[in-house]
Amino acid sequence: MAKQRATIMDVARAAGVSKGLVSFALNDRPGVSPETRDRILVIAEELGWRPSVRARSLSTDRSFAVGLVIARNPDVMSGDPFFPAFISGIESALAPAGQALVLSVVGSEEEEEASYRQLADHDRVDGVILTDLRRDDSRLALVSALGLSAITIGHPDVPSDIPSVTVNDTPGIVAAVEHLIDLGHRRIAHVAGPSRMLHGIRRSHSFMATMHAQGLDGGLVIETDFTAAGGARATELLLAVTDRPTAIVYSNDLMAIAGLGVATRSGLSVPRDLSLTGFDGSDIGAHIYPSLTTVTTEVPEWGRHAAELLLQVIVGDAVGNRELPAARLLIRESSGPVPILSSPHRGDPATLKE
Amino acid sequence: MAKQRATIMDVARAAGVSKGLVSFALNDRPGVSPETRDRILVIAEELGWRPSVRARSLSTDRSFAVGLVIARNPDVMSGDPFFPAFISGIESALAPAGQALVLSVVGSEEEEEASYRQLADHDRVDGVILTDLRRDDSRLALVSALGLSAITIGHPDVPSDIPSVTVNDTPGIVAAVEHLIDLGHRRIAHVAGPSRMLHGIRRSHSFMATMHAQGLDGGLVIETDFTAAGGARATELLLAVTDRPTAIVYSNDLMAIAGLGVATRSGLSVPRDLSLTGFDGSDIGAHIYPSLTTVTTEVPEWGRHAAELLLQVIVGDAVGNRELPAARLLIRESSGPVPILSSPHRGDPATLKE
């Protein structure tokens, strides 16, 4: 019923040549006379010929697809603005190149390895993009053992010949901390991501380094897990300490928004009593009240560059690392001058309601 | 260097049989004696044989993968809790079945069709999951023209032989409206998704029907686009009308959270002056202040059932539609008793700060 798609054999017959020659012509390889090449191309066009990715995969041992494995607690995933934007950037590089994205979402790091193995065992992809790098990340060895090409988002913490696409978080964090200091804040805390994760560590380090550089105590750091619940818990702890901080720098927007909830709930007005900054530049952060001062990067660009770089690695080009424009501070409403009282009293929820 | 993977030929040689027989044995087909079958299986196991998906694809004309095309403005995507959870549900059904998910994210509906065509032309997938159904959705005809198997999330509005997985939104919306009515609200507004989208329409209809059933005016409906910005704008409009509503039912959490921002910014206290409800049951909604009363469903279950159903359709099983447990109301803090004054004055921001 449905007219079958033309194969290379159909083109060969119509052109009166062998299918090998058609293959040469279509792949722009030498050994075909210009006239014949043109004739073949015209006929292929007329017949609406499209190469069969399946057949091509089998004979060239390539998949023409790249993989992305996301290992995250579903709670973090939802509400995390990173991946949708990142993936849409990846797509913008893959689609024009005729490549596909194979996505795998797993709930934990344990399932992650199995997922990479499955991608490799089933020949699903030619390479993978490694995100959320961890300390001494076992995936670096894994992908090379599996024979997968790979690139990483951010530099690994160990020597590796896997190219990376990096965005320097530091200027964003530095700017956030300096912005708060400019506003008069001195007791500034940091709610960090898991120290297993390199980008979590890097942001913490940037925070502490900036505090120290300004002669301030950078020790008020609480490590948590990037979830809203974690951000809320961390905020509760910070607000309970004597001489509580007047400002908190969060390692992502989700935790900052949860922190805002906790602060407001405990009767503090942001930014009057407490200043907050996030990290991600999420859309929702612009629409809450007060809107969230945050650090933003061009996430879709990460995705696009990551995919482009990976495609180069896959075809064997020698490539270097790519460094994207640094993260930058987006000042909105959640950060303001330090409260006048050096030791502000803990607000009472009732005062808000009155 | 790297030991090549064993092929079916290696197994055949080691077992002293033809490769055809090995294929039969490995696929549990008749015509192989029990002893031979066992011997072949043991040898295949010893050799660590894994079928080549590529070769199998070529000879069976199947991809062993399913596709998902997401056409959304990146701003809605990020912050939208739906897709991460949905995809993780899909994965939970695909991975054990040895199937892969090919994901495509496009920024607009225009690019959507090209994306489906590419999936089909490149033989990337055997079927697709259609989400965000629209009125008279052109994708129904498209996928059948492309020869792709498909299932839809939600019933199409036109007769179609494409099976669907549905979750009844209505009970959730009804419960939300009745909850507000129980709290004394009478002027209740609705911020709806695009009327092009069937789930947007369905939620609006449920809203209006419930209002009418209670003898109330269900006409205060503003259609917008599911984005935070859209939710904010709609809320501003609603708060500006004379006799402004005392409660607003939003069609998703993102818009509700943005609406909360607008309300708070304009000096209203939620839920004292205004009650809000969302839709999605997002994690972040639980951590803002006040936490968001919302309608929740088991989104990962949608994904899992969708993938399961699609796999059945692909192999040609006769399948029916699947109906999942209905959406249910999750009462949190953003909904409360109607303000005592029948016509509450528009609050002044200063009162909040004092």
Place this chain on the structure above:
DNA sequence: TATGGTGACTAAACCGGTTCAGAACACTGC
């Protein structure tokens, strides 16, 4: 005129499975 080289092209192998036609053999019934 024999020799060699080159460009254009063909034929066939190959990737690793599935599937079909038929061979070989044992068993059954007459």
Place this chain on the structure above:
DNA sequence: GCAGTGTTCTGAACCGGTTTAGTCACCATA
């Protein structure tokens, strides 16, 4: 003793490309 019926298994075709070895005509050179 022999046709008929299964069962088990082999060999080869096939999916649609890529790639290699080799053929052939043609031209330049010694």
